[in-house]
Amino acid sequence: MIEVNELTKRYGGKTAVDQLSFTVQPGRVTGFLGPNGAGKSTTLRTILGLEAPTSGTATVGGVPFRSHARGLRHVGALLDAGQVHSGRTATAHLSALARSNGISPRRVDEVLHGVGLTDAANRRIGGFSLGMKQRLGVATALLGDPPVLMFDEPVNGMDPEGVLWMRRLFQRLAAEGRTVFLSSHLMSEMANTADQLVVIGRGRLIAAESVRDFAARSTRLGVVVGTRQAAELATVLSAAGASVEPEGSAGAEKLAVTGLPTDRIAALAFKNGILLNELTSRTASLEEAFMELTADSVEYQAGQPR
Numbered sequence: 546m547i548e549v550n551e552l553t554k555r556y557g558g559k560t561a562v563d564q565l566s567f568t569v570q571p572g573r574v575t576g577f578l579g580p581n582g583a584g585k586s587t588t589l590r591t592i593l594g595l596e597a598p599t600s601g602t603a604t605v606g607g608v609p610f611r612s613h614a615r616g617l618r619h620v621g622a623l624l625d626a627g628q629v630h631s632g633r634t635a636t637a638h639l640s641a642l643a644r645s646n647g648i649s650p651r652r653v654d655e656v657l658h659g660v661g662l663t664d665a666a667n668r669r670i671g672g673f674s675l676g677m678k679q680r681l682g683v684a685t686a687l688l689g690d691p692p693v694l695m696f697d698e699p700v701n702g703m704d705p706e707g708v709l710w711m712r713r714l715f716q717r718l719a720a721e722g723r724t725v726f727l728s729s730h731l732m733s734e735m736a737n738t739a740d741q742l743v744v745i746g747r748g749r750l751i752a753a754e755s756v757r758d759f760a761a762r763s764t765r766l767g768v769v770v771g772t773r774q775a776a777e778l779a780t781v782l783s784a785a786g787a788s789v790e791p792e793g794s795a796g797a798e799k800l801a802v803t804g805l806p807t808d809r810i811a812a813l814a815f816k817n818g819i820l821l822n823e824l825t826s827r828t829a830s831l832e833e834a835f836m837e838l839t840a841d842s843v844e845y846q847a848g849q850p851r
């Protein structure tokens with residue numbers, strides 16, 4: 546389990562993390578989301594003891610990570626796949642870590658096989674693609690067979706097969722009862738992988754809940770209506786106070802309606818002699834909910850093209 550309690554980290558006059566509190570439970574994949582500059586990397590580094598908190602605590606298994614004498618046996622982490630010695634082979638890199646953490650040399654071959662790098666085991670890491678380095682980073686995280694795993698943007702540089710493999714790996718690790726904490730900017734992948742979310746902005750907690758509950762907080766909940774009388778229906782619904790927009794590609798006879806429930810839409814259509822061929826409740830996607838609920842926390846916002 547990972548526990549962050551009132552964590553604050555300042556760099557001079559800048560506050561990167563501001564009284565942040567959350568818990569990451571075992572047995573599920575917990576996604577860590579936030580706009581650029583939200584404090585995600587600082588939080589992960591503080592959990593791992595790479596940064597000292599200004600105040601508050603971050604613990605793994607009830608104690609600070611630095612209290613674990615053999616770190617890789619307790620926490621496996623991939624923060625930056627490029628932070629490896631390019632002149633070493635994959636086997637040499639993992640063997641050195643295994644030796645320093647009291648891990649059997651046999652484990653090196655096991656994790657290399659598990660991430661699909663057996664054939665590249667004796668190649669120098671400098672010749673690896675980014676996707677291969679990501680796989681090596683995962684092998685490093687798994688080396689000590691730890692109960693807690695942390696990954697920062699692990700699917701960067703991965704091809705579709707690699708992304709699917711990563712997704713299944715994270716879900717399998719969680720199913721084994723491990724704590725899996727995963728940071729990513731890929732909303733579609735997070736929606737397919739994570740069970741729970743921790744969402745932060747400007748260093749502060751925005752949400753700590755299930756993916757479903759987070760998406761349900763969006764005001765973009767609405768109804769998709771299909772009809773051959775789209776223009777007429779749009780006028781009727783707008784007059785009743787709804788917000789109406791075309792749904793899908795240009796020319797499609799569907800409307801996205803917010804502000805009115807399905808039964809009210811159906812009643813208005815019937816009253817005005819408008820035939821409906823679809824009336825479906827619509828929930829916001831994770832990406833839509835994220836963009837809406839973190840809008841006030843975006844530090845670097847691009848202007849509109851002129």
